[in-house]
Amino acid sequence: QCYKSVHRVALLCLNILRSFTGATLVPTMKFKMMTFVSLSVKQVAFSASLLDQGGLFIGPFNTQITLIFKRVVTNIGNAYNPHTGIFTAPVRGVYHFEFHIFGHGGTPVGAYMFRNGDKIFIAYEHSTSGELSASNGASLLLEAGDQVSVRLLTGRRIYDNQAHHTTFSGHLIFTM
Numbered sequence: 001q002c003y004k005s006v007h008r009v010a011l012l013c014l015n016i017l018r019s020f021t022g023a024t025l026v027p028t029m030k031f032k033m034m035t036f037v038s039l040s041v042k043q044v045a046f047s048a049s050l051l052d053q054g055g056l057f058i059g060p061f062n063t064q065i066t067l068i069f070k071r072v073v074t075n076i077g078n079a080y081n082p083h084t085g086i087f088t089a090p091v092r093g094v095y096h097f098e099f100h101i102f103g104h105g106g107t108p109v110g111a112y113m114f115r116n117g118d119k120i121f122i123a124y125e126h127s128t129s130g131e132l133s134a135s136n137g138a139s140l141l142l143e144a145g146d147q148v149s150v151r152l153l154t155g156r157r158i159y160d161n162q163a164h165h166t167t168f169s170g171h172l173i174f175t176m
Contacts, residue, residue, distance in 0.1 A: 042091045045171035046080035047073045055161030060107060064151040067111065067158075069168045080170070086149045089142035093175040098137035099150045101158045102165030105129035110153035113138060116146055124153070133165070139173065 048069035050058070058067070068085035080087045089095060101123055103109035108126035112119045113136065123134035140148070150168050152158060160166040 042077055042172065042175070044077035044079050044090060044095070045169075046075045046077075046087065047167065047169040048075075048080060048082060049073070049164035050158070050160035050166040051162075051164070053162060055159070057103075057157055057159050059152050059157035060155045061152065062154060064112070064154055067150045067152055067166075067168070069150075069166075071164065077172075080168075084149075085168075086147050087170055089144055089146045089148075091172070091175050092141075092143050094139055094141050094173045095148070095170055096137065096139045096173055097148055097168070097170035098135065099123060099168045100133065100135045100166060103132045103157055103159050105132060107157040108132070108155075109134055109158050110156040111158070112151050112153065114147075114149050114151055115140055115142070120148075122153075124156075141176065 049071040050056075050067060050069050052071040059065075066085045068082070069080075070082055072080065072082045075082075077090055079090050087097075097113060099111060099113055101109045101111050103125075105127045106129070108124065109132045110122065110124040111134075113121050113123075120138050120140065121136045123136040125132040125134040142148070148170065158166050
């Protein structure tokens with residue numbers, strides 16, 4: 001009877017820890033006592049720029065395209081995919097993202113931040129001459145598996161080169 005009570009309390013503690021930390025907790029039975037073998041909170045952070053080398057205009061296009069930031073400076077937790085341009089949340093938590101876009105006058109620069117296909121925020125700038133830049137950021141509550149990306153607006157053009165003007169970054173603030 002005592003064992004059943006201890007077991008129920010241990011399972012309750014397991015669920016409470018899992019809800020607060022988002023951690024993977026693995027119960028094991030040893031001498032009829034529950035011990036927690038694994039408690040790890042994910043560390044997640046990435047920063048990437050559009051191009052690895054050279055200089056290139058991207059756009060304008062007749063449709064929105066997901067920007068693929070190829071020069072990855074940091075990718076702790078490997079949640080950012082440099083082949084697709086998509087960040088996938090490994091754990092439930094609050095994440096902060098920023099994106100910066102750059103261009104030259106004549107064609108406006110503009111991009112949206114998306115979460116699971118839904119527009120979150122826009123960065124946009126238009127000038128008839130000179131250089132342009134626009135930025136935005138957001139703190140988002142994400143579920144494990146949620147995806148965040150940056151898409152170039154239809155009819156807009158951006159630029160990047162070895163100075164790495166156009167960037168996308170994010171990090172986990174805390175788990176939920």
